[in-house]
Amino acid sequence: MTQKPTREQALKLRTRLKSKKPKFRRQESWRYKRVSQVWRRPDGMDSKMRRKVKGWPRSAEIGYRGPKKARNLHPSGYEEILVRNVDDLAKVDPKIQAIRIAHTVGMRKRAEISMRAGEKHIYIVNPLPEEKPAAEAEEAEEEEAEEVTKEEEEGKEAEKMAETEPEAKVVQGEGEGEGRSTEEEKS
Numbered sequence: 412m413t414q415k416p417t418r419e420q421a422l423k424l425r426t427r428l429k430s431k432k433p434k435f436r437r438q439e440s441w442r443y444k445r446v447s448q449v450w451r452r453p454d455g456m457d458s459k460m461r462r463k464v465k466g467w468p469r470s471a472e473i474g475y476r477g478p479k480k481a482r483n484l485h486p487s488g489y490e491e492i493l494v495r496n497v498d499d500l501a502k503v504d505p506k507i508q509a510i511r512i513a514h515t516v517g518m519r520k521r522a523e524i525s526m527r528a529g530e531k532h533i534y535i536v537n538p539l540p541e542e543k544p545a546a547e548a549e550e551a552e553e554e555e556a557e558e559v560t561k562e563e564e565e566g567k568e569a570e571k572m573a574e575t576e577p578e579a580k581v582v583q584g585e586g587e588g589e590g591r592s593t594e595e596e597k598s
Contacts, residue, residue: 418480418484419488421477421478421480424478429477433468435450435469436450437449437451438453438458485509487509487536490507491510492508496516497524500527500531505531505534508533509534510536511535511536512525521539525538
């Protein structure tokens with residue numbers, strides 16, 4: 412009798428099988444824009460895809476299913492449990508289960524849940540974004556300040572250049588709004 416795969420072996424097998432599995436597309440979705448690519452089983456009387464004619468895309472079948480031990484598992488190998496409050500953490504087994512904090516939970520409760528989960532060594536699938544350490548934040552602020560001073564210096568240099576160059580002033584003529592510069596008058 413064959414030995415059943417462990418959870419880790421089943422996960423590896425699932426990833427290997429998934430790489431070979433084709434992308435199942437709805438019949439004729441490549442032909443018409445109005446037909447979306449979301450899978451629908453072909454059921455027409457003359458449908459070549461339903462009859463599995465050579466050259467037509469594969470249909471989704473039970474043979475493409477993953478190993479039983481790896482079904483409904485997160486890629487990390489844990490079973491996902493949805494958590495909405497701190498009390499839900501009591502039902503979680505940290506060895507085989509991980510938590511996903513519900514999207515409706517606010518930042519304060521989310522921080523409390525993640526703190527308690529850390530104490531119990533529970534894996535969080537969607538953890539809080541990590542804040543930058545204080546040293547990195549200060550360095551980033553210094554860099555921004557340096558950029559601002561460089562921009563100010565460039566602006567001052569541009570003003571000095573404008574002051575040193577002679578400007579050509581336009582003087583209105585007596586005719587039909589003809590303008591000429593003062594440099595033309597001198598010559």
